[in-house]
Amino acid sequence: MKSEKNLFFKKEFVEKYDEAVKKQKWYGAEIVFGMIYENLNANDKILDIGIGTGLSATAFHKLGLEVYGLDYSEEMLQICKQKNIAVDLQQFDLNNTPLPYQKNYFNHVSANAVLYFIPELDALFSEVSRILRKTGIWAFIVEENTNQRNAKFIEKPKGKNGLVNYQHSSKYLLSLMKDNDFFLLKKLEFVAENFQMEGKAVSFQVYVTEKR
Numbered sequence: 001m002k003s004e005k006n007l008f009f010k011k012e013f014v015e016k017y018d019e020a021v022k023k024q025k026w027y028g029a030e031i032v033f034g035m036i037y038e039n040l041n042a043n044d045k046i047l048d049i050g051i052g053t054g055l056s057a058t059a060f061h062k063l064g065l066e067v068y069g070l071d072y073s074e075e076m077l078q079i080c081k082q083k084n085i086a087v088d089l090q091q092f093d094l095n096n097t098p099l100p101y102q103k104n105y106f107n108h109v110s111a112n113a114v115l116y117f118i119p120e121l122d123a124l125f126s127e128v129s130r131i132l133r134k135t136g137i138w139a140f141i142v143e144e145n146t147n148q149r150n151a152k153f154i155e156k157p158k159g160k161n162g163l164v165n166y167q168h169s170s171k172y173l174l175s176l177m178k179d180n181d182f183f184l185l186k187k188l189e190f191v192a193e194n195f196q197m198e199g200k201a202v203s204f205q206v207y208v209t210e211k212r
Contacts, residue, residue, distance in 0.1 A: 021055060025193040028112050028141050028204065029056035035186055035208050036108065039137045040065060044107035047131070049094065049124075049140075050114025054080035060110075061085035068106070070094065094118055099127045106132050111140040116165045119153050121176060129180040132211050138182055139208045145169045173207065182209035 033056075040046075042064030048057045051069030053076050061067050067085055070092040071077050077089050090100060095118060109128050115121065128138050145154050145167035152172040158164050177184060186208040195202040 024195065026113070026195070027190065028192070028206070029059070031188065031190055031206055032056065032110055032112055032139050032141065032208075033059040035188065035206060036110070036137050036139050039210075040108065045105065046108040046110060047101070047106045048086075049109060049111040049128075050117075051080055051086070051089065052076045052113070054083045054085050056110065056112035057085055058083065065108075068101075070099070094124060097123045097127050099131055101131045103130055104133045106136060108132070108137040108139070110137075113141060115140050116143045116167070117163055119155070119166050121153075121168065121172075125176040125180045125182075129182065129211060134211055136211045137185075137208060138211065139206065141204050141206050142173065143167045143202065144173075144205050170205075177207075177209055181212050183212050184208075185210050 040060070040063055043066065045066045045068065046057075046060050047068045047070070048054075048060070049070055051057050051067075051071050052073070054069070057067045057069060057080075066087050068088045069077070069080060069086050070090055071080070072091065072093050074091050077091060080086060080089060092100065094114065109132055115124075118124065132138060143165070145151060147154075150171070151169060153166045153168045156165050156167060174184070176182075184207065186206075188206045189203055190206065191201050191203050193201050
């Protein structure tokens with residue numbers, strides 16, 4: 001992932017990111033939190049993959065969970081640190097494995113707005129399964145590929161933020177769940193009315209799974 005044309009590495013963009021998300025009517029963080037709320041308990045450990053400025057993790061912190069976060073952008077992490085919502089933040093490229101945590105360390109793992117930047121998800125799902133305890137929740141958002149169901153993913157044109165993003169097929173995602181001992185609990189489709197990378201309405205899917 002190159003940083004020179006990626007807005008997530010630009011200080012002036014990152015400092016206004018939280019405000020920009022509100023204007024874009026992206027409610028992924030609120031939706032994920034609401035869908036897994038019944039599974040959360042104070043003092044649970046949750047890893048937020050792609051934590052960014054902490055928008056998706058703030059609700060977990062307020063509920064009393066121990067928040068851990070990974071993100072590729074050090075600039076985004078600096079904003080998150082200022083909010084004092086996480087016990088641990090690490091700069092990390094999600095295209096690399098293993099994840100920097102021990103086996104069965106977390107009660108829950110979430111990914112609000114990051115998986116559509118990653119083409120192959122096999123290694124990441126395997127690692128999430130490794131670091132997650134049994135009956136733990138793995139909740140994530142993707143943009144599904146509905147036109148080419150036989151393809152694991154398709155590449156979309158580069159977005160306004162300088163990044164290429166991907167659509168993943170439901171068949172591929174269900175296969176990853178089966179191979180890594182995840183059971184699908186819930187699935188929901190929602191629309192981002194002014195998605196930041198495309199400036200138009202885009203449909204996304206929230207998956208809530210449990211490790212068995």
